[in-house]
Amino acid sequence: MSRYAKILLALALLAIWQAVCSLGLISPVIVASPINIVRAATSEWPEFLGALGYTSLLILAGIVGAWGLGIVVGAALGSSELLARATAPILSSILAVPLVVWYPILMVWVGIGAESKIIYGMLSGFFPIALATLNAVQHYDRRYVTLARAMGANTVQLFVRFIIPMTLPTIVAGLRVGTAFTVIGIIVAEMLASTAGLGFLISYYRTMFDTGHVYLGISLALAITFVINLGLTSLEKHMGRWRSLELSARTSR
Amino acid sequence: MARVIEVIKVGKTYPHPSGPVYALDNISFSVEDGQFVSIVGPSGCGKSTLLQILSGLLNATDGEVKVDGRLVTSPVPGTIAVVFQEALLLPWKTALANVELPLELRGVATEQRRRRSLEMLDLVGLTHAVGRYPHELSGGMRQRVSIARGLAPDPRIVMMDEPFGSLDEQTRTRMGDELLRIWETTRKTIILITHSLSEAIYLSDVVEVMGRDPGRILEEVRIDLPRPRRLDMMGSEVFGQLRNRIWHLIGDQAGTTVD
Secondary structure (H helix, E strand, O other), rough: OOOOHHHHHHHHHHHHHHHHHHHOOOOOOOOOOOOOOOHHHHHHHHHHHHHHHHHHHHHHHHHHHHHHHHHHHHHHHHHHHHHHHHHEEEEEEHHHHHHHHHHHHHHHHHHOOOOHHHHHHHHHHHHHHHHHHHHHHHHHOOHHHHHHHOOOOHHHHHHHHHHHHHHHHHHHHHHHHHHHHHHHHHHHHHHOOEEEEEHHHHHHHHHHHHHHHHHHHHHHHHHHHHHHHHHHHHHHHHOOOOHHHHHHHHHHO | OOOEEEEEEEEEEEEEOOOOOOEEEEEEEEEEEOOOOEOOOOOOOOOOHHHHHHHHOOOOEEEEEEEEOOOOOOOOOHHHHHEEEOOOOOOOHHHHHHHHHHHOOOOOOHHHHHHHHHHHHOOOOOOOOOOOHHHHHHHHHHHHHHHHHHHHOOEEEEEEEOOOOOOOHHHHHHHHHHHHHHHHHOEEEEEEEEEHHHHHHHHOOEEEEEEOOOOOEEEEEOOOOOOHHHHHHHHHHHHHHHHHHHHHHOOOOOOOHHH
16 A cells, blocks of 8 residues: 555545544543544643653663663573473563553552653563573574684684574573563553553543543554564564564475 | 695594594594685584584694694684674674674774675675664675684684574575685685585585594595586586595495485
C-alpha cells in the first residue's frame, strides 16, 4: 500500500470514530472521541507532559537496572555448569508467575514512591534477561574457544572477538522481552498505587469517568513503547543479524 | 633435511574410577621440514588427541613434543596453524575478515593484513568470494577459507584434523588436489589426520599408522610414489600394495573397524 493510501485510511478511520461519537451512538464515558482527546491534551498538557517525563525517567532507570543486573547475574550463573543447572529452573518458574502479586510487599518495604516503581520494573525485566544470558553463555559453541586458543587469542580477545558476538543474538532477544516487561511493570505499578506518572493519571482520570484524559494517557504510554521498540529493533538488527542470516541459510539449504 | 617436529615417547592417560585409561602410549616419530605427513588409524585410536598434543592445545601426561627444538606446552600461533574438521568460521564476518582474524589478533596493521589475506584467498581459489559471509559459501568453500585463515600468519607447520571429513567424496578429492597444490607452492610442513587411507597415501610422504587400546604407532610407512602426484596413480600397483599393507596393519587389530 502506498504511503498516501495509508494516511488516507487512517484519516478515514479517525473520521468514522469521531462521527460515531458525535452522533451519540456510544456514551463518551465508554469511548472518547478524537476531538475529546485533543481537547484533553490542550487543556491539561503541562500535567501530562510532566507525567510523561517522570514515567520515562522511571522506565529509563528500570531498563538500565534490568539490563545491567540481568546480564551480569545471567553471565555469572551461566559460566558455572553447577550454578546454571541449579538456578535456571528457578528463574524460569519465577518467569511464569505474575510478578505483580509481589508488588504489595514491595510497597510495604520501600513505599509508593519512585523507588518501588523502579525496583519493580527492574525485577520484571531482570528475569527474562538473566535467563536468556544464562542460556547464551551456557550454549555457545565451545569449539570456537579451542579455535581462539589455537590462534593465540588472549582472554580479552577471546571475550571481545569470540564469546560476546556469539552470545549477543540470544542476549538481545532476552533484552527485547525484558525491556517490554520493565515498561509494563512500571506503568502497572503506577496504576496500582502512586501519586505521579502516566499510570497514575490514567488511573486517576478513569475514577473521574474522564475518558478523554484516560485515552490521552494511554496514547502517551503507547508512544513510549513505540520509541523503545524502535531502539530495540535497531539493536537487534545490528547485534543479532548474523544469527538470523545463518538460520535462514541453514533452513533453505 | 632438518627435523621440525620431534615427538618423544608421548603418552596420555586419563584418570578413571576403575583404573587409568591409556589414550596414547609411547608415541615417537619425527617430521622433517616441508614434509607432508598423514596420521591414519581406526576410530577411537586417539589421533585427534595426538594432534591436540602436537599443536599444544592439550598437554601430554608423558613424554614431550618439540618444534624447532623447543618444547610445546601451549599453542604456538605464529608457528603452528590448526585447521579443524568443521571450518569454524565466524558467521558475522566475511570470508576476508575471517582470514584476517588471526593477523588482527596479532596486531598486524590493517593494510598489511588485508593484502596478505587477499593473497591467501587467491591461493585457495576464492578471490570471487572475498566479501561473502560463511552462510553464503558451500562446505568446501568454507573449508578453503579456513585453510586460508590458517596460512595467513605464515606458519611453518599446518596441522589438520580431518579437514575434509564433512565433505562429500567428489569435493573431498578435489580438496585433496587443492591441498597438494597449496603445499607445493607454500612448502609448509603439513600434518594431516584422516580416516581415508587412499587420501593419506595419495597426499603424503610418510603415513603414521595408529592402532588403538592403547593408541600407539603401529608402523611408519614411507610413500615413495613420485611427485607431483596424479589422480591416476591411485590405480597403480604400488598404490594398491601400500593400501593393502596399511589396511592389514590396522585390520590385524582384533575387533577394530576402519571407517
